[in-house]
Amino acid sequence: xxxxxxxxxxxxxxxxxxxxxxxxxxxxxxxxxxxxxxxxxxxxxxxxxxxxxxxxxxxxxxxxxxxxx
Numbered sequence: 001x002x003x004x005x006x007x008x009x010x011x012x013x014x015x016x017x018x019x020x021x022x023x024x025x026x027x028x029x030x031x032x033x034x035x036x037x038x039x040x041x042x043x044x045x046x047x048x049x050x051x052x053x054x055x056x057x058x059x060x061x062x063x064x065x066x067x068x069x
Contacts, residue, residue: 004066004067005066005067006038006064006065006066006067007064007065007066007067008062008063008064009062009063010043010060010061010062010063011026011029011030011060011061011063012026012058012059012060012061013025013026013027013029013058013059013061014056014057014058014059015056015057015059016055016056016057017057018057019042019045019057019058019059020059021057022056022057022058022059023040023042023059023061026040026059026061026063027040027061027063030063034063034065035065035066036065036066037063037064037065038064038065038066039063039064040061040062040063040064041061041062042059042060042061043060043061043062044059044060045057045058045059045060046058046060
């Protein structure tokens, strides 16, 4: 393996269905503008509640990609 540098950013994805879909939506959006994504780590899960019911799920993820700067 050659020497490489990776950048890590945090994203928050949301879904009305599940945490898994919330995380997937963040990754899907990230792939539109970022190249060479390597690892995604779920760092926090929570949900937004309205009138006693879950309105949506949120997944905070850390995404790493190869730094080309």
